[in-house]
Amino acid sequence: MPLSAVKAVAKGQNGVGAFILQCKRLDFHYCDWAGSSKGMNAFIHKRLPQFARENPQIEITVSPRPHKHPVVTGHYINGREKAVCVRNMTTELILEKANLLKEASGEKLRRVNKPVTSVNESVRGIWSPYHGAQYKI
Amino acid sequence: MKRIRIQRWGSQFLAPRTQFRPQCPLRPPQHHLSPFPQPHSCRSQSTSAGDIFPPLDADESAGLSQQDEDVSIPPEALPSPPPSAALKSAKLAALHARLSLPPRLPIQTLARALVHESADPDPNFNNTSLAILGSNLLGLYTSEYLLCHYPRLPISVLFAAQSAYVGTKALALMAHEWGIESVAEPGGEVDPGLLQYRRLAAGAAWGEFAPRGTGRPNEQKGWRRGITSKIVYDDQFGDMRMKTPEPSQPVPLDIAAESFVRALMGATYLHCGRATTKRLFASHWLSRTLDLSKMFEFRTPTVDLSKLCAREGFEPAVARLISETGRASRHPVFVVGVYSGKDKLGEGAGGSIDEARVRAAVMALKSWYLYKPLDVTLPSDAEGMEPTKWKPNLVDLGEVIV
Incomplete structure (x- = not known):
C-alpha cells in the first residue's frame, strides 16, 4: 500500500454555520421568607416569563432554597457551571446577571492577548530566511 | 421486559387484532375500527400525523379523547417515555430551539x-x-x-x-x-x-x-x-x-x-x-x-510522483537543490524543488538533501490529489433543477498504483 490515511475528526467552530448557545440551563433559586430574596421573588413573578420566552434555547428551572440567599446558576455545554449570588438585588440587576450567565461560554475567564484566534494557518506562512530577498553581508 | 403485553397474550381468545398503532404517518387514527376497546396496550405512535387530520365527526373525537385519557398505564411500566410526555419536557423544547x-x-x-x-x-x-x-x-x-x-x-x-x-x-x-x-x-x-x-x-x-x-x-x-x-x-x-x-x-x-x-x-x-x-x-x-x-501518509512518495508523471505524460520528475545553508554545520537546511521540465511541482526543506527531496515529492503529490475544481454542481442539488444548468463533474482516473 503506497498510500494510507491518517484518521481524524472534523472540528466544529461554533458560529461558523450553526450557532449553539453554550448555556443550556439556568436555575433560579429563591426563598419565600428571607428579605434578600425580595428582588428575586419579584423577578420570578414579573420578568422571568418574558425572559424564558425570549430565550427558548435555555431550560429554566425555579426552585426554593429556604433560609439561603437567592442564587442564579448557569449550566453549560462544556459541563461547567457558574453560580451568581443575587442577594438584595433588584429585578433589573438580576436580569443583568441572568443575561451575563446566558451569554457566557462556560469557560474559565482568562485574559485574551491576541486579537485573532484562528484554526487556519497564516496566509503568509512562517518567515523563512531562504526565500525572498537575500541579504548580502 | 418491563412492559406487560396483556393484549398479545390474550389475543387467542379475542377477535383478530386490527392495526392499532398507525404505522404510516399519513394514516388517520383507526381506534374506532377496533371491535373491542383496547385501552391498556395503547401507546399512541410518536410520529403519527393522524391527529393532524380532522376527525370524521365531533362526537367520535370526543369519545376518542376520553378513551385516551382513560388509559392509565404507569410510566414506570414503559421502557421509554411516552410520546405525550414530550410536550411537557423543558429539556426537549430547549434542545429543539438550541439546534434551531x-x-x-x-x-x-x-x-x-x-x-x-x-x-x-x-x-x-x-x-x-x-x-x-x-x-x-x-x-x-x-x-x-x-x-x-x-x-x-x-x-x-x-x-x-x-x-x-x-x-x-x-x-x-x-x-x-x-x-x-x-x-x-x-x-x-x-x-x-x-x-x-x-x-x-x-x-x-x-x-x-x-x-x-x-x-x-x-x-x-x-x-x-x-x-x-x-x-x-x-x-x-x-x-x-x-x-x-x-x-x-x-x-x-x-x-x-x-x-x-x-x-x-x-x-x-x-x-x-x-x-x-x-x-x-x-x-x-x-x-x-x-x-x-x-491525512495523507505516503510510503514511497518519490516513486509515486515519477509514476504519476509517467501516467499523465509529464516530463520525468527531477529534484534540484534550490538553496542550502550550513552544510558543514550541526543543523544544515536544504531547500529542494521537484521539477517536471520547466514546471516546479513542489518544494520542500529538510535537514538533509534526501529529506528535502522526499518532502518536495510529498508536496507535489498533495497538490495533485487535493485539486479542487472551481465550478461544482452536486448531484443532489440537481434534483428539480433545470437540466441545462447541470454541469458534469470531473471524474478522475484515480490514484497512482505502484
Missing part, C-alpha cells in the same frame, strides 16, 4: 430520535428506522461533497475523510457539542429530553466489536482486504461490517449518541424535506474544518 430545528419537526419526533434501541426494543418507539435513513443521507451528502470537490482524492483518504465527518466519533462529538445529556437508566418516567439508552458497564465486553466476517467470496483463504474490494464489501468508511447487536444489549455512549444524530437527520428529511435537510447538513457538517492535507 424547523418548526415542522414535531417535538415528539425529536423525543423519539433520542430513544436508542437498547432502551426500547420496540421499533415503533425507538430511533432505529430514523437512524438508518439518516445514516444513508449523511453518507450520501458527505461522499458527494468530497467526491465532487476533491475528485482526485485517493480512496483511503476518502474513507478517512468520510469517517471524519460522519463517523461514530464525529457524530458522538457533535451530540456532545449540542448539549445532549443521557440517562443513568432508561425508563418511562424519566425526562424525554435525555438520551435514552442502556449503558454498557465499565470494562464490559461489547459484542459489536466482533466483525461478522469480511463478506468476500474467498473469505476462508485469508486473503488481505484490498482497497477496491473495500468499496464493494465494506461499509462507507472502508471498515468491516460489524455484527448487529441484540436490540436490548447495553451499548457505549458513542453508539447511542451517534444514533441520535443520524435519527435527527432522518426525521428532518421525513418531516421537512430535502432542502431543509441539506441546509441542516451544510450548517452542522460542512461548516466543520478538516485539514485533508494532513
Whole structure:
C-alpha cells in the first residue's frame, strides 16, 4: 500500500454555520421568607416569563432554597457551571446577571492577548530566511 | 421486559387484532375500527400525523379523547417515555430551539430520535428506522461533497475523510457539542429530553466489536482486504461490517449518541424535506474544518510522483537543490524543488538533501490529489433543477498504483 490515511475528526467552530448557545440551563433559586430574596421573588413573578420566552434555547428551572440567599446558576455545554449570588438585588440587576450567565461560554475567564484566534494557518506562512530577498553581508 | 403485553397474550381468545398503532404517518387514527376497546396496550405512535387530520365527526373525537385519557398505564411500566410526555419536557423544547430545528419537526419526533434501541426494543418507539435513513443521507451528502470537490482524492483518504465527518466519533462529538445529556437508566418516567439508552458497564465486553466476517467470496483463504474490494464489501468508511447487536444489549455512549444524530437527520428529511435537510447538513457538517492535507501518509512518495508523471505524460520528475545553508554545520537546511521540465511541482526543506527531496515529492503529490475544481454542481442539488444548468463533474482516473 503506497498510500494510507491518517484518521481524524472534523472540528466544529461554533458560529461558523450553526450557532449553539453554550448555556443550556439556568436555575433560579429563591426563598419565600428571607428579605434578600425580595428582588428575586419579584423577578420570578414579573420578568422571568418574558425572559424564558425570549430565550427558548435555555431550560429554566425555579426552585426554593429556604433560609439561603437567592442564587442564579448557569449550566453549560462544556459541563461547567457558574453560580451568581443575587442577594438584595433588584429585578433589573438580576436580569443583568441572568443575561451575563446566558451569554457566557462556560469557560474559565482568562485574559485574551491576541486579537485573532484562528484554526487556519497564516496566509503568509512562517518567515523563512531562504526565500525572498537575500541579504548580502 | 418491563412492559406487560396483556393484549398479545390474550389475543387467542379475542377477535383478530386490527392495526392499532398507525404505522404510516399519513394514516388517520383507526381506534374506532377496533371491535373491542383496547385501552391498556395503547401507546399512541410518536410520529403519527393522524391527529393532524380532522376527525370524521365531533362526537367520535370526543369519545376518542376520553378513551385516551382513560388509559392509565404507569410510566414506570414503559421502557421509554411516552410520546405525550414530550410536550411537557423543558429539556426537549430547549434542545429543539438550541439546534434551531424547523418548526415542522414535531417535538415528539425529536423525543423519539433520542430513544436508542437498547432502551426500547420496540421499533415503533425507538430511533432505529430514523437512524438508518439518516445514516444513508449523511453518507450520501458527505461522499458527494468530497467526491465532487476533491475528485482526485485517493480512496483511503476518502474513507478517512468520510469517517471524519460522519463517523461514530464525529457524530458522538457533535451530540456532545449540542448539549445532549443521557440517562443513568432508561425508563418511562424519566425526562424525554435525555438520551435514552442502556449503558454498557465499565470494562464490559461489547459484542459489536466482533466483525461478522469480511463478506468476500474467498473469505476462508485469508486473503488481505484490498482497497477496491473495500468499496464493494465494506461499509462507507472502508471498515468491516460489524455484527448487529441484540436490540436490548447495553451499548457505549458513542453508539447511542451517534444514533441520535443520524435519527435527527432522518426525521428532518421525513418531516421537512430535502432542502431543509441539506441546509441542516451544510450548517452542522460542512461548516466543520478538516485539514485533508494532513491525512495523507505516503510510503514511497518519490516513486509515486515519477509514476504519476509517467501516467499523465509529464516530463520525468527531477529534484534540484534550490538553496542550502550550513552544510558543514550541526543543523544544515536544504531547500529542494521537484521539477517536471520547466514546471516546479513542489518544494520542500529538510535537514538533509534526501529529506528535502522526499518532502518536495510529498508536496507535489498533495497538490495533485487535493485539486479542487472551481465550478461544482452536486448531484443532489440537481434534483428539480433545470437540466441545462447541470454541469458534469470531473471524474478522475484515480490514484497512482505502484
